[in-house]
Amino acid sequence: MTGCAQHSQRLSGLAVFFSVFLPFALGHYLSSLLRTVNAVLAPNLVQSLSLSSGQLGLLTSAFFFSFALVQLPVGIALDRYGPRKVQLxxxxxxGAGALMFAHGDSFAELVLARAVIGFGLGGCFMSAVKSISGWIAPERLPSVHGYLIAVGGLGAASATLPVRLALQFTDWRGLFTMLGALAACIGLLIWLVTPRPAASAPKAPAPTVQSILDVYRDPAFRKTISLMVVPHMVFFGIQGLWMGRWLSDVAHFSDAAVAYLLYLSMAAVIFGAIAVGMLTEWAGRRGVVPLDVAAVGIGLFLLVQVGIVLNFKPGFQTLSVMFTLVGTITGIEYAIVARSMPPSLTGRAATCLNLLIFIGAFLVQAGFGQVLGWWNANVLHQYPAMAYQTAFGILVLLQLPGLVLYVWRRGRAPAAAGMQERREGAVA
Structure with missing residues (x-):
């Protein structure tokens, strides 16, 4: 019996919530807040440093790049040392990276500080997944992961209107100082309240490069990422920065209106994540596999982006909220992967998935800014609608093959099964 199993027999569900779920969920909350805060701070940063669209994209996406680089080392550390030690x-x-950002005076210093923040927050979600997976039944993973993603949505929502309100009392430097202190406090909270592993629990064997490659070679893992990983990249890369700029540049909403719409969008993540978890469990009881649920959601996600490409002006507000509401379907891939892998590989599986997602999010966020740079900005640093239509059109074309491939495979499966039955009948 593992240490987690021993602990789960001695702790009530309420105790598990307060001592396991909540501390790690707070880390994910802060990670989502810092990942998306530049969507609101972009005008302040552009004004302070006179940034181009390419520089703004690079500065913000540095978080994703460092986040991706740290995934495999953190995944190995999680399986070897456990989430409690690693997260501290x-x-x-x-926290140190946030303080560096608060005191940075140049573009290069802020990029470095943003990267350090990404390094530090790189284990938040997978630490939570690793901890939670050891305390609950596998069939409960989709809904519990949905709750975790909802907490992340709350963090993203906190990066909108609450941040704009905070800027009335301090500047962006003071804000990052407070966020740095909050990061340190969460780390200490995890260390103090999370149950220690049982002394008799065996330490996980040292992982090898082969064990990492085994994750990527797993058929279920590859089938999942072929459908979901590119939409997940787009979801993270766009909602953390460019959705706000699109509302400002193309829809011409004021900064206050943009902050409000971003708040609604990020709040929609909370309801979307919970709904996705509940819908997936409901569909599972009726024989529908989670990947089929995900395919339907990704189809809707692409339709929202097509509306943006077509520059559907009457629906600008609705499209901005629907992008994040429907985009939460991409988060279900963590639960799908966690259910398909052995427990000894859950940490590495989550990090392998994160490695792909966040490298892709870095490329999406930075590349989107480069595409906008093909056009000249006006005196207000705004880019024309055609620039955004082109950038979003490229993203749609990148996501479409995965959905087409999944539908094609899904259609072939019944035909292959029928052919096999006919062969068995002939043999009999």
Missing amino acids: VLMLLA
Whole structure:
């Protein structure tokens, strides 16, 4: 019996919530807040440093790049040392990065600080997944992961109107100082309240490069990412920065209106994540596999982006909210992967998935800015609608093959099964 199983027999569900779920969920909350805060701070940063669209994209996406680089080392550390120890170190590092950002005076210094923040927050979600997976039944994973993603949505929502309100009392430097202190406090909270592993629990064997490659070679893993990983990249890369700029540049909403719409969008993540978890469990009881649910959601996600490409002006507000509401379907891939992998690989599986997602999010966020740079900005640093239509059109074309491939495979499966039955009948 594992240490987690021993603990789960002694702790009530309420105790597990307060001592396991909540501390790690707070880390994910802060990670989502810092990932998306530049969507609101973009005008302040552009004004302070006179940034181009390419520089703004690079500055913000540095978080994703460093986040991706740290995934495999953190995944190995999680399986070897456990989430409690790993998160204490990482959250203190994130706090140091936030303080560096608060005191940065140049573009290069802020890029470096943003990267350090990404390093420190790189283990938040997968630490939570690793901890939670050891305390609940596998069939409960989709809904519990949905709750975790909802907490992340709350963090993203906190990066909108609450941040704009905070800027009335301090500047962006003071804000990052407070966020740095919060990161350190969360790390200490995890260390103090999370149950220690049982002394008799065996330490996980040292992982190898082969064990990492085994994750990527797993058929279920590859089938999942072929459908979901590119939409997940787009979801993270766009909602953390460019959705707000699109509302400002193309829809010509004021900064206050943009902050309000971003708040509604990020709040929609909370309801969307919970709904996705509940819908997936409901569909599972009726024989529908989670990947089929995900395929329907990704189809809707692409339709929302097509509306943006077509520059559907009457629906600008609705499209901005629907992008994040429907985009939460991409988060279900963590639960799908966690259910398909052995427990000893859950940490590495989550990090392998994160490695792909966040490298892709970095490329999406930075590349989107480069595409906008093909056009000249006006005196207000705004880019024309055609620039955004082109950038979003490229993203749609990148996501479409995965959905087409899944539908094609889904259609072939019944035909292959029928052919096999006919062969068995002939043999009989």
